Amino acid sequence: MKVSQACIGELAGKRIMEHKIVNDSGMEVTCLNYGCTITSILVPDRHGKSGNVVLGFDTVDEYQKHSPYFGSVIGRHAGRIKQGMLMIEGKTYRLAQNDLGNHLHGGINGFDKVVWDVSITEGDDSISLRYSHSSGHLEEGYPGRVELTVVYTVTNDNEIILTLEGESDRRTILNMTNHTYFNLSGDLKSSIELHRLTLKSDQFLELDESLIPTGQAVEVEGTVFDFRKGRVIEDGITSQHPQNLLAGNGYDHPFLLGGSDAAAIVLDDEESGRRLIIETNQPAVVLYSGNLLEDDFRIRGRQSGKYLGLCLETQGIPDAVNHPQFPTTLVDKGERYSSVTKWRFGLID
Numbered sequence: 001m002k003v004s005q006a007c008i009g010e011l012a013g014k015r016i017m018e019h020k021i022v023n024d025s026g027m028e029v030t031c032l033n034y035g036c037t038i039t040s041i042l043v044p045d046r047h048g049k050s051g052n053v054v055l056g057f058d059t060v061d062e063y064q065k066h067s068p069y070f071g072s073v074i075g076r077h078a079g080r081i082k083q084g085m086l087m088i089e090g091k092t093y094r095l096a097q098n099d100l101g102n103h104l105h106g107g108i109n110g111f112d113k114v115v116w117d118v119s120i121t122e123g124d125d126s127i128s129l130r131y132s133h134s135s136g137h138l139e140e141g142y143p144g145r146v147e148l149t150v151v152y153t154v155t156n157d158n159e160i161i162l163t164l165e166g167e168s169d170r171r172t173i174l175n176m177t178n179h180t181y182f183n184l185s186g187d188l189k190s191s192i193e194l195h196r197l198t199l200k201s202d203q204f205l206e207l208d209e210s211l212i213p214t215g216q217a218v219e220v221e222g223t224v225f226d227f228r229k230g231r232v233i234e235d236g237i238t239s240q241h242p243q244n245l246l247a248g249n250g251y252d253h254p255f256l257l258g259g260s261d262a263a264a265i266v267l268d269d270e271e272s273g274r275r276l277i278i279e280t281n282q283p284a285v286v287l288y289s290g291n292l293l294e295d296d297f298r299i300r301g302r303q304s305g306k307y308l309g310l311c312l313e314t315q316g317i318p319d320a321v322n323h324p325q326f327p328t329t330l331v332d333k334g335e336r337y338s339s340v341t342k343w344r345f346g347l348i349d
């Protein structure tokens, strides 16, 4: 395996570092310390032809101008929090309201817009990029000073292991994820309507009109939210189910996972033969099918637009602070928050 690095600019007095990791079978992963952003993942199709399977840009300027979180780490809290209102130990905190009066994805200057410190660790069969950042008390309104690390480990088995960790000096909330948009066709050859998802989840969370969980978990049985035996994304795009219509003709929903790593998530693209298998220690995964992707910019030459990529954001449950029936996203002083997710790229059997 080999890793190379280059400085591609400067932001707020810090160097923007690009790292490119190539494993022994030719898989190539490129990342920036701007938002711990994964900008490109090159893996082969069934004919051995390599192609990029994620949405991303080549310049930081494009990320700043156009990116709806392409490939970036999200925090302190992924998803929405109603009206940005956070009550902890009887004290109310007002988080940045950056989405129709609600808080979304860590606020105006969330972790996706931070220039992180970065170091490299090389192992026999893996190379890791270790990003670190200290988020100050009351940044974006969140209580607590939090020391954060994000580690991306690329292995010779065509895996990327994402380890998102944090520790706070007082009780706060932490719920991080990576917001990569996958498109397994390779180099955006087609959009993701015919991608097939298999997800062993019995329930999804109903959303209200501002896309915040109502607190109601809904059985997937008999609906286009039932991915237990595999289903193409197009079913939710063409569906008249009120929740698909509400999301802008598609999915934007948290699905509850069984809490065990056995709840593997499998994404297939029949055309190219590429397969992505995701395992996680998180209680939920948000499936977002790119319903709201704008079409006023280009992505490496290809016009952007709805359904050009889909996200599988493994995480805690959005707005859980306002729904005590959900697993909590609160962390105590000195408690180690740790989210571990593994992406494994291969071919459909």
Ligand code: G6D
Binding pocket: 068, 069, 211, 252, 288, 292
């Ligand atoms: C929209 O509702 C969706 C979010 O789920 C997504 O993360 C964002 O676009 C990029 O706000």
